[in-house]
Amino acid sequence: MCGIFAVYNYQGDVEDFRQHALYLSKKIRHRGPDWSGCYTTGNHIIAHERLAIVGVDTGAQPITNDDKTLVLCVNGEIYNHSQLRKNLKRKHHFKTHSDCEIIMHMYEEMGIDLVQHLDGIFSFVLLDTKRNRIIAARDPIGVTTLYYGWNSHMPGAVYFASELKALNEDCDKILTFPPGHVYDSDNGNEPTRWFNPSWWDPERIPRTPIDYKQLRQALEASVRKRLMAEVPYGVLLSGGLDSSLIASIAVREARALAEQNGNKKKDSGGGDEDEDGLSTPWLPHQLHSFSIGLPGSPDLAAAREVSEHLGTTHHEFTFTIQEALDAVFDVIYHLETYDVTTVRASTPMYLLARKIKAIGVKMVLSGEGADECFGGYLYFHAAPDDAAFHAETISRVKNLHYADCLRANKSTMAWGLEARVPFLDKELLELVMNIDPSDKRPTSQYMEKYILRKAFDTSDEPYTTPYLPDSILWRQKEQFSDGVGYSWIDTLKQISSDKISDEEFKRAAERWPKDTPTTKEAYMYRAMFEDWFPQEACTASVVRWVPRADWGCPEDPSGRAQKAHEAGYACA
Numbered sequence: 001m002c003g004i005f006a007v008y009n010y011q012g013d014v015e016d017f018r019q020h021a022l023y024l025s026k027k028i029r030h031r032g033p034d035w036s037g038c039y040t041t042g043n044h045i046i047a048h049e050r051l052a053i054v055g056v057d058t059g060a061q062p063i064t065n066d067d068k069t070l071v072l073c074v075n076g077e078i079y080n081h082s083q084l085r086k087n088l089k090r091k092h093h094f095k096t097h098s099d100c101e102i103i104m105h106m107y108e109e110m111g112i113d114l115v116q117h118l119d120g121i122f123s124f125v126l127l128d129t130k131r132n133r134i135i136a137a138r139d140p141i142g143v144t145t146l147y148y149g150w151n152s153h154m155p156g157a158v159y160f161a162s163e164l165k166a167l168n169e170d171c172d173k174i175l176t177f178p179p180g181h182v183y184d185s186d187n188g189n190e191p192t193r194w195f196n197p198s199w200w201d202p203e204r205i206p207r208t209p210i211d212y213k214q215l216r217q218a219l220e221a222s223v224r225k226r227l228m229a230e231v232p233y234g235v236l237l238s239g240g241l242d243s244s245l246i247a248s249i250a251v252r253e254a255r256a257l258a259e260q261n262g263n264k265k266k267d268s269g270g271g272d273e274d275e276d277g278l279s280t281p282w283l284p285h286q287l288h289s290f291s292i293g294l295p296g297s298p299d300l301a302a303a304r305e306v307s308e309h310l311g312t313t314h315h316e317f318t319f320t321i322q323e324a325l326d327a328v329f330d331v332i333y334h335l336e337t338y339d340v341t342t343v344r345a346s347t348p349m350y351l352l353a354r355k356i357k358a359i360g361v362k363m364v365l366s367g368e369g370a371d372e373c374f375g376g377y378l379y380f381h382a383a384p385d386d387a388a389f390h391a392e393t394i395s396r397v398k399n400l401h402y403a404d405c406l407r408a409n410k411s412t413m414a415w416g417l418e419a420r421v422p423f424l425d426k427e428l429l430e431l432v433m434n435i436d437p438s439d440k441r442p443t444s445q446y447m448e449k450y451i452l453r454k455a456f457d458t459s460d461e462p463y464t465t466p467y468l469p470d471s472i473l474w475r476q477k478e479q480f481s482d483g484v485g486y487s488w489i490d491t492l493k494q495i496s497s498d499k500i501s502d503e504e505f506k507r508a509a510e511r512w513p514k515d516t517p518t519t520k521e522a523y524m525y526r527a528m529f530e531d532w533f534p535q536e537a538c539t540a541s542v543v544r545w546v547p548r549a550d551w552g553c554p555e556d557p558s559g560r561a562q563k564a565h566e567a568g569y570a571c572a
């Protein structure tokens with residue numbers, strides 16, 4: 001992944017603005033510490049901060065076409081780029097071995113429709129100088145981040161950036177660029193939705209019965225795609241079901257890939273290039289796994305058990321409450337949110353990402369998204385019926401970019417580490433979101449994410465090695481921020497209640513009439529956010545987690561606060 005920054009139709013001399021644009025782009029250099037690029041043409045400027053994972057030696061950006069009429073800047077990974085390349089109708093001159101360049105050549109053939117064909121995670125801006133046109137687009141679910149903004153003194157200019165912090169100095173209106181949308185300057189200021197999957201409408205209740213084998217194969221295919229890398233990679237292991245499954249599949253796929261690659265080398269008598277002229281991916285003989293927690297936390301023990309089962313090279317890190325507390329202010333800077341759940345859960349991940357990067361690993365697989373698409377949160381037990389359950393899963397998936405996707409992306413990119421999330425694969429979602437909700441919905445007999453567990457429970461196929469130990473496969477959910485150690489959340493509550501006086505808290509609504517914090521902890525994060533991002537425009541992109549009060553869920557978003565944890569089935 002990378003950082004992108006662009007201004008379309010700057011009002012003034014773009015060369016005079018260049019230095020300031022470089023300064024703004026530099027604010028997101030943590031996303032791409034490997035190289036920088038900046039390109040100006042007409043009244044436009046496009047800058048890039050690169051994290052090199054595919055096409056390491058050649059993939060500098062912005063990328064231009066031969067006559068320099070197109071300028072492209074991408075943050076992302078296009079998993080089907082080599083297939084797409086084979087499908088091009090005309091001959092194109094590829095300047096890089098980067099997976100992203102394909103976007104430009106597809107644009108030459110099919111215009112804006114190209115986004116439909118991309119399989120991957122991406123945010124990009126593409127400038128067509130002949131038509132004085134810019135298009136910008138974001139991946140289906142919003143695994144990558146993107147913002148856009150305007151300056152009221154400069155009507156007609158539009159800013160784009162991977163993070164808010166590159167926009168808040170210049171823009172007085174900043175919005176989250178909606179996932180699955182494309183912006184076209186030919187069509188005014190409103191982006192249009194290009195992502196129209198069959199499951200989008202919550203009124204339509206799917207009735208496809210669960211096919212366990214199909215589900216298993218789809219998740220395996222999703223992990224396989226995401227092993228595309230030329231640099232060291234690993235897996236995040238929280239000790240919960242989702243990341244453990246991803247790790248288990250990754251171990252198998254990486255081994256298969258290594259064998260395949262070994263054979264290919266033998267056949268061709270060695271050499272580093274495959275048929276596409278791409279260099280050989282970095283293949284770990286041993287997959288590396290990473291986990292973090294407070295000393296003695298239940299998740300650390302679970303992660304260790306998984307790593308022993310899988311035979312990964314495991315790196316376990318612990319942190320002190322003080323270290324985590326000291327990081328919270330920076331976490332809010334990087335995450336650009338004051339949402340309580342996100343801040344709590346991001347802090348350990350932010351600390352872990354730094355450790356992983358320090359080891360030299362640049363990409364990790366992670367388990368985000370499963371709880372949304374399978375309805376894995378404990379409060380899903382309280383869904384009144386199939387229709388409500390199904391609609392809630394859709395709404396959670398659509399909001400991922402405000403919550404867990406934002407956490408996974410920004411807490412890792414803070415250190416130039418890329419997180420890839422196999423559960424949010426376009427094809428996998430198409431399958432999972434079309435499964436009959438009566439198969440998915442937890443009951444007193446079927447625990448949450450039953451079908452996912454069952455799909456990887458090979459205990460009735462005695463000749464296969466199990467994907468995971470039963471104790472993990474059938475372990476009940478703990479939300480990441482809880483599983484890391486309960487004392488982390490208890491301390492945050494304690495510290496905020498010591499720090500924020502009752503008088504201050506009473507005046508919270510005066511200080512923030514919009515989106516007023518309802519707890520002292522929320523107040524504390526809001527104040528920190530305001531320190532970093534004082535401009536009013538900065539809050540428009542923040543969305544807070546709202547519990548389903550109508551399902552009887554309490555205000556505190558932690559999994560433990562919900563009664564299902566004790567009762568084992570209901571939150572009501």
Ligand SMILES: *[C@@H]1O[C@H](CO)[C@@H](O)[C@H](O)[C@H]1NC(C)=O
Nearest residue numbers: 080083084087117118119426
């Ligand atoms: C990726 O590209 C290939 C080739 O055009 C296409 O067949 C495939 O459907 C694409 N994948 C996705 C998930 O869109």
